[in-house]
Amino acid sequence: MTKKKPRAAVKKPATKKRTAAPASKPTPDYETLTIDELEKHLGINQRKFVLHLVNGLNQTNAAIAAGYSPKSAASQASDLLKLPKVLAYRSALTRQVLNQACLTTEAISLKMIEVLERCMQAEPVLEWDSKEKDYVPTGIWKFDARGAVKVLELLGKNAGMFKDKVELSGDTGFRIELPEKTEGFSE
Numbered sequence: 001m002t003k004k005k006p007r008a009a010v011k012k013p014a015t016k017k018r019t020a021a022p023a024s025k026p027t028p029d030y031e032t033l034t035i036d037e038l039e040k041h042l043g044i045n046q047r048k049f050v051l052h053l054v055n056g057l058n059q060t061n062a063a064i065a066a067g068y069s070p071k072s073a074a075s076q077a078s079d080l081l082k083l084p085k086v087l088a089y090r091s092a093l094t095r096q097v098l099n100q101a102c103l104t105t106e107a108i109s110l111k112m113i114e115v116l117e118r119c120m121q122a123e124p125v126l127e128w129d130s131k132e133k134d135y136v137p138t139g140i141w142k143f144d145a146r147g148a149v150k151v152l153e154l155l156g157k158n159a160g161m162f163k164d165k166v167e168l169s170g171d172t173g174f175r176i177e178l179p180e181k182t183e184g185f186s187e
Contacts, residue, residue, distance in 0.1 A: 027084075028041070030084050030085045030087075030088035030089075031088050031091070033088065033092075034092070035089070035092045035093065035096065038085065038088055038089045038092060039089070041085045042085060042086065042089060044067075045066045045067045045068060046066075046080060046083075046085075046086055046089075047089070048065065048066035048067060049062050049063055049065075049066035049068070049077070049080055049086070050062075050086060050089050050090045050093060051066075051093070052065045052066055053090060054090065054093045054094055054097060059074070059077035059078070059081065060073045060074045060077055061073075062077065063076045063077040063080070105158065108158075109155065109158060112151050112154055112155055112158075113151075113155070115147065115151050116148055116151040116152065116155070118144075119143060119144040119145075119147035119148035119151060120143055120144075120148050121143060122141040122142070122143050123141065123142055123143065124137040124138070124139075124140070124141055125137070125138045125140040125141065125142055126138065
């Protein structure tokens with residue numbers, strides 16, 4: 001009979017006492033910060049990236065222009081646009097550019113109303129009269145219905161009257177049952 005050798009005692013490392021993690025700073029609400037305050041939260045390349053985006057470059061080219069590697073620019077751009085501070089900075093810069101160009105929501109709405117009024121103006125349909133050698137009204141009036149409808153649609157969307165996408169979730173309890181065979185339909 002062979003005797004088993006006694007195992008060598010394994011020394012367990014001393015367990016460290018767990019200490020509470022240091023309290024982290026609360027994440028600021030980036031949407032409420034000014035452009036200057038936002039810039040303090042961003043790195044230089046992040047700021048350059050957003051500036052290039054606002055100036056019209058696509059995401060990948062903006063990342064390259066900001067100093068990111070061309071090989072990883074697309075993924076860097078995607079990652080940057082997931083950061084709340086980058087999105088808030090982009091939104092703030094875009095608002096600033098639009099305000100400087102006087103393209104506020106109110107200004108655009110006023111212009112749309114002006115276009116609507118022009119589209120709704122009734123114009124007489126004129127016809128050439130060879131006896132009078134001039135155009136004369138036919139008694140028929142026309143207006144730009146297509147333009148008027150489009151402007152009304154945009155104004156309604158701006159006012160939140162229309163929803164482009166409606167999501168339904170859950171069981172509504174609504175069921176449609178089809179008969180086994182329906183005349184007139186072939187399989």
